[in-house]
Amino acid sequence: MKWNTSSRLLMAAIVLLLLTGLAAAVQAQMTFTVTNTNNSGTGSLKKAIDDSNANPPPANTQNKIVFNISGTGPFTIKPLLTLPTIKVPTDIDATTQPGFQPNTLDYADNEVPMIILTPGSLGALVGFTISASNCSIEGFVINKFPLAISLTGPGGGNVIKANFIGTDNTGKTAAGNLQGILINKSANNIIGGDDVDDRNIISANTASNIAITDVTSTRNGIYNNFIGPNATGTKTLGATVTDIFISAPDNYVGMSGLEPGEQFHPGNVIAGAITVGINLNGSNAYGNEIEGNKIGTDPTGTQPLPNTVGVLVDAGAHDNEIGELNVIAFNLTIGVVINGANTVRNTITENSIFGNLLEGIQLLNGANDDIKIPLLISAAHTCSGCGTEICGTYIDPDRKKSDITVELFMNDVVGPPNILTLGLGQGKVFITSYKVKTDFLGVASLKITLPIKLPVGKYITATVTDDDGNTSAFSNDVVVLPAADLSIVKTVNPCKITAGTNGTFIFKVTNNGPEPVTGATIVDILPLGTTYLSAYSNSPYCTLALGNFVCITFTTPLDVGETRTAAILFKTCPDLDDGATICDTALVISSILGDIGDIISGITGSNSGSGVASADIGSISLDKINIFGDCNICNNFSKVCFRISNPCKDAPLMTISTDLLQGNPIPLPGCTDTWYYRVIVRACTTTIYGVTVTGNAPGLMGKPISSSPCTVSTSGSNVTWQITSIKPCEPAVLIVCVKRTVPANTPCDSLYTLTGQWTAKAYAVGTQTSAYSNPITITATCQ
Template sequence: ASITGGAYLSLDSGHSFFEIGLAGLSVSSIALNASNTQIYAVAYNSGIWKGHIPAGLGSGILTVTNTNDSGANTLREAITSANRNPGPDSIRFAIPKSDPGFEPATGAWRIRVLNALPDITDAGLTIDGSSQNEFTGEDSNPAGPEIIIDGSAAGDFTIAFNILTSDVEIKQLCINGFGDCGISMFGENTRGNTVTGCYIGTDAAGKTAKPNDRGIFIQETAANTISGNLISGNDKFGIYIMGAASQNNVISGNLIGTDITGNNDLGNGWTGISINSDKNTIGGSSENKHNIISGNGQDGISIRGNMNVIQGNLVGTDVTGSSIVANDKNGIMVWAGQENIIGGQEPGESNIIAGNHKSGILVGDASETKIIGNAIGTDSSGTQNMGNDGLGIGLFYGASNGIIGPGNIVAFNTIGIQVYGDSSIQNTITQNSITANDGYGIANESGGNANLAPPVIFEIKNGTVTGAAPPGSVVEIFSDDDDEGKIYEGMTTADAGGNFEWNGAPAGPFVTATATDSAGNTSQFSQPKNVTSVAETAELIIPMEFSLSQNYPNPFNPVTKIQFALPLRSKVTLKVYNFLGEALSTLIDGNMPAGTHTLLFDGEQLSSGIYFYRLQATDARNARTFTQTLKLTLLK
């Protein structure tokens, strides 16, 4: 009897069959050779036909024995056979050094792909580049993988491995030169795949860029793991994840944007990791899960999604976390998402985000972002100057209900934390170390955090800090070398009249404070008070009359001292106005004790010109109200 439509082979007594050739032929008889490597057929009108049976077919192990693009025992044939063979398969490499694709200089074998390899549809397939070592009995390329999949001759828009199924593992291959992705995973039925130990976008030594257009692209597929790879030198993204179904993917232990040493820039042209989906994890608490994401042409990490977690990574530094390998834009950008987490309080969850050419972390149009326990602009000790060129943390254009802290170290940036715009509100900044930034430690601008007024520290005496703050607000006390908050000392609460008292022993030399209202808005730092200076807090002699003294120096640039006297405890408002009578800054708005008080006004944000400061004081008995306005001149 003739067979029409092809030849099929069963190795399980006919329970399952897979096609091995002869498609479209009408065959009268078939036979196998003794080693089961050739099939012979007599076909009507076609004479005698001979076909190759792939090595290992039916055993679950398919062996690649040469570097040819196509033909017997090639990678292309192995993928085709695996797709046809039911059940999980393993593609292994056993290529001799006599093969023309062997490169003695690198110790690697180059498979030059001439057109797209077959899509991978065999669930459970493993393509194992490490098997080449087992075949040769030596590590011929100690610097990296022994097998190079080279797409430089495959044409534009070509993907090296296009995975359309689940539980596939790609391990220890060098994948470069492809006009599209090194590896792509697509579809909701595609999940649970693993890429490990690969070099994607570099040479086999991990030192030179050999770009793919993109490194790894994951779309509408969940629970994949990208671990222990070098993903650098690609023209666009290192890793790009998108789609509503792309959840619970894990990116850990990779070098993304550096060379294999983790010390030198070999950046991807665009962002290192870009995620446009929910519930994915970048990094982890254990050391082997920390990613190095540095040297990339745009952001280190970009997030547009909800409930993603970024922990334990080095972003903008080398593998030690102590030298800069900058990303060209932000270290981490979170835009238009909710409940994303950067860092954590447990050991190993902190990120180091330093040296980037824009901000360390930029959050925009995103709510409930948590930024906890990170080193931003410095190393893990908080002592090394590795500042981001822009902000340490920026909260912009609708960034709301965020929690910044506890435990962040924000240092050596242009501004520590900036909250910008009247829709960027209810962001709580708590229990951090913010110090040695070029400008403000915390800057609320254009309505950011509702422009909540900072506290005013009246007095530091015998370890007790007293002052005024918005009524009912939580007041945090800090020590600093200047006017920020290097050491978190503790907290207290302002009473209904706006008065607060904190008892402790601040380290100094200066003490500052922040206020956080019931909505979660946190103020800028207060003006600093010197722990040891009695003269700067209140004179021992109670003045007889209200008075406001001329500021000194005047003219000034940019800081000047303003002094006033209160004969009784009073409700005090002290504001600075421009020439048009518009209020620019509220220096004091609260109750103050009797005495002579001095504070500093910083005009750093103002341009040169004539300004006015106005004191209004009403004594506690409401018997007298004193008002006086004086002129001050800023010359820059």
């Protein structure tokens, strides 16, 4: 076929027409410019949205709506009716208005927005409604609507950034919407962004600042926003019931980036809510992750901007994770509350939870499968000084032979008031985690030695998490103690005290090393029959006295080898019985008590010592078995038992004197009186007691308890024994056996029988004397 000139021209025209049509079919996204604040018409925001909806952009692109309003801003657009729903991918960018300045600050927001969107006189209901995908709203002030922004299905993947939602154009004054942002039946949206100039301020919106509802609203991310604070980051704007409400699955509030394959996204500042900072609510709230946020604090995480409750997981929400790297602090009641028997498998891990008024974590109504709280017993430097040993126990009969993850935390101060929280602590600094396994009873030891020396005086707490992801509340606090061996010696003055008068318990505390001790504390519970009056020391000190529970704390370090003295003045009750004994025991620990864990560590650890003193030399009673058949004690001898109770530590020498009241124990010519003795004590003590003899029986020598009891004495009617080293508060018994031997071929009749009625008394130092014992008749048949 031959082409002539006319044919060639016709073909060229056809090709040109085809190429022009194809170009129109694949045109790039369109840009629409807002040039005025009118409600409608050319250059209005409404017209721009209508034009964008009428001209869908190619796949994977956006139309753009930009601003270029003449004059000096900021400019306020007041739609009379709700703006058209955005139905095609569109970027509505108010940062393009001349005069806009982006935020450049980390801990505050200095953005200068130029476009304010607020309802007109007919009361528009919604600021922006987006049903499309791949849209963005940025750089606006949106205030005073019933709903500021609605993200609804079927679209998703939209971005809301660099807006002030619920404030004026300074970000410092409340101008709230009823609801800030609502995500319903929409997925993969992002509120905020990774950079400081992406930050939204979403505050002062009455119902909630952000709400995510419906089971289809998944994989939405909330990053790097101020939710509750104003632009300064130092104040909240108030009036919001809940900062973030989520009743949908698999959403993200901040993202730590610590998990494999997880991208880092900065967390949010969530503060100032009337009720709850974050509420995960209902059975559709599962798989949500809350990471890296400041909840109840300013942007630095160090100053309070409290919610009433930091995080509430409620109404059957399950399998959520709170952590890592959240700071949940200063909230007016509790940091994290998990509530309800069906609210289970919610993990709280590796956060900083502190300064909440009542408690760090609280489980209510069987939440988290009613997992039990661990008990810590002690935390102390090892004697080698190169680590810290933490001891505790976990008991949960519902978790027999189960793997348990223990997380340890360190705190600057002891937990909240014990009356309100049963002594449960919080966890400011995450230290480490480790696994243990419970036995067939559901019991596990939590002992671990860390390779670092934790600071002395800090407080340690723990949580446990089972293999299903249920996390407990915090344990009790235990204070970190130095590797120090403390000892205490206690005396009383006077040793013999009259009922109704005053006495003094005196303590000498010594640090035997190897480390100095800050806050060494004497703990004493004064005995019944006494009343605490005062305490004092020769070193700087402070006193805690609750009734007869007394703590004396040395307020300056107790150096290695140093000894200090303190005293407690007490008064005895005037109605004490004659001969009654007042016995007191005290201990010294390395720090003032935080709770029961410290008490246990103070008693059982090497960081403590104890001393005992008695305020009375006791009393004596006598009893007798005439013929006692035990060869180890008295074989065919008359036995007298001198029972001595609670002798005085101040008078370790105790003298017992026997006195003849009546009878005939006087030796006859040729007769010999033989005395045997032995000291026995209660079976629970291992103390060895000794006896020496003075007075008219000089030949009777003392024997310890384990020795043979038999010793021959000269005859005599009155015999005195002196007992040494009797342990205070332990009754001792001196057994004395006597028989009379007559010359050979002498009739053994009543003339030669040793008979008589005896009594005894005890003497201590000086004139301190017990009353006479009961009288007893002793008879030794002659042999």
